[in-house]
Amino acid sequence: MLLMTSCGGTKEVVMVAPPIEEEMLDTLVVTAPPITKEEQEDPIAQVLPPYNPSATRYMDLLHTTLDLRFDWNNQWVIGTANIEMTPVFYPQSSVELDAKGFDINRISKGAKELKYAYDGIKLMIFLDRTYTRGEKVNLIIDYIAKPNEGPEGGSAAITSDKGLFFINPLGEDPNKPMQIWTQGETENNSRWYPTFDKPNERMSQQISMTVDDKYSTLSNGELISSIRNADGTRTDTWKQDKPHAPYLTMVAVGEYAVVKEEVEGLEYLYYVEEPYRPYAKTIFNHTPEMIDFFSKKLAYEYPWDKYAQVIARDYVSGAMENTGAVVFGEFVQKTGRELIDNDNDYIVAHELFHHWFGDLVTCESWANLTLQEGFANYSEYLWFEYKYGRDRADKHRMSEMQGYLMSAQNQGTHPLIWYDHPNKELMFDAHSYNKGGLVLHMLRNLVGDDAFWASLNKYLRDNEFTAVEVDELRMAFEDVTGMDLQWFFDQWYLSAGHPILEIKYEYIAEERKQLIHVDQVQNDEDHLPVYRLETEIALYDKKGNATFYPATMDTRNTTFEIENIDQPSVVVYDGHNDLLAVVNQARSTEENLALLKYSDNYIDKLKAANALKRSPLFETVLENMLNEPHEDFRELAVEYINLRKQPDQKERVESILDSDPHSSVRNAALNSLLKTDYASVKPKLVNILTGNDAYSLAATALKAMKRNNDPDLMNYVGDYEKVNYPAIVSIVADIYSSSGNGKYLGFFEDRLESVSLFAMFNFYNKYFDLLKLQSEERQIEAAMKLKEIALSGGNMFRKFVATSTINKLEDRYSSPGQEVMKIKLRKILDEIINQETDEQLQSRYRSF
Ligand SMILES: [Zn+2]
Incomplete structure (x- = not known):
């Protein structure tokens, strides 16, 4: 799974109280005497330290067959589960399954109905007899799962534990497709099918979904049949023979553009929303090449039936490695032009590698x-x-x-x-x-x-x-x-922390000896007092040749000596920057220059370049920097060029803008040119805004036009209204907000629910700035829209910012004569506050 961090920081974890497990011991009741005061003060511990064991397995789950229908109106899953299992070792006469928030209709084994006890979380089934190792048990469970009802918890990493999500279930939102998708990790698939919901369980599976014919479906494994039914529905059946853990099971249903390709006998499926069909393969770029690379490196072929990747609206985390059917949040879904600035390689690779480490x-x-x-x-x-x-x-x-x-x-x-x-x-x-x-x-x-x-x-x-x-x-x-x-x-792996190192370099000329003092200075509360560190020390001579010396230390303070050498131009402990450590060391300007010139290590060079970028000595390495293969150094070099002081460099910067392969460097060139005469850069801005270059440059162009009060600005901004790239959304919002014109409220209102969390706070502020200039009637209309968002099941931060926008409007009506408006807005606010059930939001609303 890949997480998303949001600008709102880490949320507190909301937990659902764990069920109280009642263990009945037939013959023996053990109670420990209370711990006395003396014992508490005794330095010898009286109880075992806390430990989270792996789940005890009584039954081995072998296979799960699910037959699913979806009630969109009620957001229910109507299911029949056929579960095959066998005792792990000891004889078993009952089975305890995870099944959270179900209505259980019937449980049977063959034709025989079985008794059960159910507390809404754990389903205890009493078998018809005792089963011993090697005997199989097949249970059939008819149920209705109600993932949208009952308690909802979540964490900073996975913001909801509902397990299965209906998106726009009634089709009321024209800006959102209707979808169903699931999120099993950590133990949430038992919100929609009964199972042993633990990572140390493993099963094969077959899932049939009956859906309206307009929807595509996706699950793990292979699609083995797709049958049109007389009532206009279609039943798709997906089967995976190789076993995986229950949290990796997934289903998705929705109106998707499904792009397929086959590479070396493996089927690749890309599920995106229809407008993104042309970009589907670029969104999930290099997937077949990655599978090839990882398979060869691991000398272990990709083990699963197919590789599908699907975009989920309102997803609750970053992405999830469901076996052969990976779910991604919609932030991954980008047009070709958006992908110029940022590709999705890291997240595609991350989820793919899980198919060995996580799924296998x-x-x-x-x-x-x-x-x-x-x-x-x-x-x-x-x-x-x-x-x-x-x-x-x-x-x-x-x-x-x-x-x-x-x-x-x-x-x-x-x-x-x-x-x-x-x-x-x-x-x-x-x-x-x-x-x-x-x-x-x-x-x-x-x-x-x-x-x-x-x-x-x-x-x-x-x-x-x-x-x-x-x-x-x-x-x-x-x-x-x-x-x-x-x-x-x-x-x-088993201890906390990391080393914090103070490094001092000392050359003793008379002995032709280089000393490297390494002191471990970490505290021993959060870290180990001493780390064993195996790395290399790099010595760069005056010509720039590097020699690497192995350096192992296992004491807190160590001095390494390298003898019989001329004074190096620079010395680097951990010469390839491979250690996980905080390394504190001082370097002179000359040493930084040497590093920048001679090292081929990105991290060393970047640190040196940043240390030098305000020094006039940077000039001496400028040419090298402009020709560096990595864009960050070219970008630093372009930023260094001051066209006001060096107007002769203008042509060169223009040519970088036109030809550098990386958008961050082109953008730095554009910013550099914008520090000169605006009129002379204007044609470049128009080129960018009417062309197809990266959105980062288009955003810079729009900002420059606004800053220079360019009368042509409004001719271009309209073309960027529908773009989702965060920097574009932000500058368009800024331009529309500053216009004061009420006709642009719609631009904001179309996006209040969808603007990314990163851009959201700024976006709502701009909306408020525009809204406060409009008529009272229009403000009430807006407050009603905001109220809908505040009371939706959406993201907590979004709900909060919607409510706080109404609160800000209300605060503006505090003078005599404004009571009517104040009362109207207050009423809307109170309705939100009274209906909010989330404790964190309730407490934040108390100040409103
Ligand atoms: Zn992951």
Whole structure:
């Protein structure tokens, strides 16, 4: 699964109270005496430390057959489940399934109806006799699932736990397609079919869906039949013979453009909304090439029947690796022009790699989640490195590292394998994802490339179609490499934190000796007091040649000595920037210049370039920078050129604008030109606005026209009204808002519900600025629209900003003579506040 972080920050986790499990012990009741005050103060613990075990398995689920119909009006799933299972080891006379919020109509085994007990969450079925190992049990359950009813929880990572979602179920919203899709992770598929909803379970499956003929359907596995029924419906049946965990089951129903291709015998399906049909393959760019790359590297062919990717409206997270049928949020759905600025490679690679790490081998408990998310995260690096080179890969890894360090600072650290996590949803954090990927990078460097891939192959072969824990990964690496890696796994997987290093470089001329002092200064509360670090020290000589020296340390303070050398121009501890560590070191301007000139490491160079970009010495490397293969250096160089001081460079910057292959560099060139005479740049702006260049440049052009009060502005802005690219939405909103003209309210109102969360707060502010200039009648009309959003089942931040916009309107009517308007708006506000059931929103509304 891939998460989305929003500008609103991390939400508090809303939890549904767990069911109280009643265990009846026939013969023995154990009660512990209360812990006394003395015992509490005793430094010896009186109870076991908290630990989240993997679920105990009584029955082994073998196969699930589902026959599903959907009641769009009530948002119900009408289902029949046929579940086959066998005792794991011990004889069983009952079965306890997860089935949340169902109406159970009938449970039978063959023709025999079975008794059951149901508390709305757990379904206890009493079998007709005791079954022993090797005997199969087939249960048929007729049920209605009501995922939209009952308690709704969620987390920052997965914002709702309803499991199955009806989008625009009554077709009332003309801007939204009607869709059904599911989100099983973590344990939410039991909101729509009965199962053992744990990651250490595994089953084959067959799902039939009867839907109106206008809809496409999607599920895991192969489409084995599609039959038109007499009543105008169609029944599609999808079958997956290879077993996977129940949370990976998915269904999707909707009006989609389905684009297909077959590459080397594997079928690829791309489900997008009709307007995006021409871009379907570019949205999910390189998918067949990625499958080929990962299959070859892992020496393990893609294990599933087909590869489908589908866009879901109002999705509750980033994307989800349902086996062979991946769901993506609509932010991935872009036109060709939108894709110029940002491709979707990382997220496509991430979900794809899960098909080995997550779907083929699955973590036995959520505490081991990094065995899925760490790998998926690192696959982004691996793909970038292969396809685009190490610079792009390192840039991506640097931002992953920053993400982890920020989270460690703000939320604290915990072991990567987090057995005592307070809540399974908290596993979806920058540890499981970012740190997991960074640790794999270090493991790869420790054992070497060939050993890394050979170990992963062994891990997959040994554990295919089973649940895993971290020791299985360690043992695969140990078996392949012949090394004892307990220290590495203890340090990085089972302990919290990371090293914080102070580095000092010292050259002793008389002894021709370079010293490198490395001090570990991390505190031992959030981190280990001492890390064993294996890396390399790079020495760049005066000609720019680099020599790399292996450097292993396992003490808190270590001095490395390199003898018999001339003074280097620059020294770099961790010369390839492979460690997960905070590295503090001071560098002189000369050293930064040397690094910028001689290093081929993206991270070293970027740090040096940023340190130098305000120094006149940057001039000496400007030519090098303008010819760098990575766009970030060309962008920095273009930004450095000051056309007011160096007007002779104008032609050159113009040619960069016309020809640089990367939009960020072209955009920097445009910004640079805009610091000169506006009239001379205007033709370029018109070219961009009437052409097909990246939206980032179009946004810059519109901003420039607005800033310069260009009378032609309104001739161009209309063409950009329907564009969803965030920077365009923001500048169009700005232009329309500043116009003061009420005819543009519609532009805002069409987007209030769909504008991305990143752009939302600014967008609503612009809307408010325009609205406050309109008639009282029009304001009331707007407040009614905002009320609908505030009371919808949508995103909490959106509901909040809608309500707060009404509140801001109300605040404007506080003078004598304005009471009527104030009362009207207050009434609308009160209606929202009284109907809101979410506690966090209620508490925020208290100040309104
Ligand atoms: Zn993931």
